Amino acid sequence: MALRKALFIFLLGNLYRTKRVEKRRGRRYKNFMTTKKERALIVLGQLEKLYPETPIPLNHKDPYTLLIAVLLSAQCTDERVNKITPALFKLADNPFKMAKQDVEEIKAIIRPCGLSPRKSKAISELSKILICKHGGNVPQNFKDLEDLPGVGHKTASVVMSQAFGHPAFPVDTHIHRLAQRWGLTKGKNVKETERDLKNLFPEEKWNKLHLQFIYYGREYCSARGCDGTVCFICRSCYPNRRRPVVVNKA
Numbered sequence: 001m002a003l004r005k006a007l008f009i010f011l012l013g014n015l016y017r018t019k020r021v022e023k024r025r026g027r028r029y030k031n032f033m034t035t036k037k038e039r040a041l042i043v044l045g046q047l048e049k050l051y052p053e054t055p056i057p058l059n060h061k062d063p064y065t066l067l068i069a070v071l072l073s074a075q076c077t078d079e080r081v082n083k084i085t086p087a088l089f090k091l092a093d094n095p096f097k098m099a100k101q102d103v104e105e106i107k108a109i110i111r112p113c114g115l116s117p118r119k120s121k122a123i124s125e126l127s128k129i130l131i132c133k134h135g136g137n138v139p140q141n142f143k144d145l146e147d148l149p150g151v152g153h154k155t156a157s158v159v160m161s162q163a164f165g166h167p168a169f170p171v172d173t174h175i176h177r178l179a180q181r182w183g184l185t186k187g188k189n190v191k192e193t194e195r196d197l198k199n200l201f202p203e204e205k206w207n208k209l210h211l212q213f214i215y216y217g218r219e220y221c222s223a224r225g226c227d228g229t230v231c232f233i234c235r236s237c238y239p240n241r242r243r244p245v246v247v248n249k250a
């Protein structure tokens, strides 16, 4: 009986000690909590260090060929788009020539990019609209760009940013994922994430940061699960992270 009592007291003591240690650790880790602004600075610094130069990944020679390349990149890799566009632009590299092409011929060339029926129709139609409404030029504003068939807000943002140098922060599913893993947003969709990133970073950094996020995602932070403790950015933003980060899908 006395032995059982001693064992019980010993276990209770151990439990008490463990709880105190955990509490102390909790307090210590709390001191390492970073604010969103601090995390943004860590991200900014590390991305600038890793990617001081940010060449545009899609091959193009002017706003029109960039617009077509970005449209083709929906649900397709940039690498594949770059393999397809030389043949497409050999056929037609401006809206006047493209508008004269048979949709079936465009479709046959762009088939490896996926969604070819929809994309070929959009390429043909938007080329005709550019001629009728914009004198064959790509418009330099969001409204007219987003009115074009096959052009959503993300495509318009890429064109505004990379063709015309207008400040924009195009957010796709990859940027949405990174921004959540780095604690820069709790956005439920790309729209909310874009709003949060624009509030967090200075406007003059948006265009470059978009590309830096893309490069980082490709090289280090893929869509596959990660416990969020491997890279410098996560370790600096969340030194006390112990559980895998759960992200909202776009």
Ligand code: SF4
Binding pocket: 181, 220, 221, 222, 226, 227, 228, 229, 230, 231, 232, 233, 234, 235
């Ligand atoms: S630790 Fe994981 S989640 Fe964080 S940046 Fe690296 S790959 Fe991405």
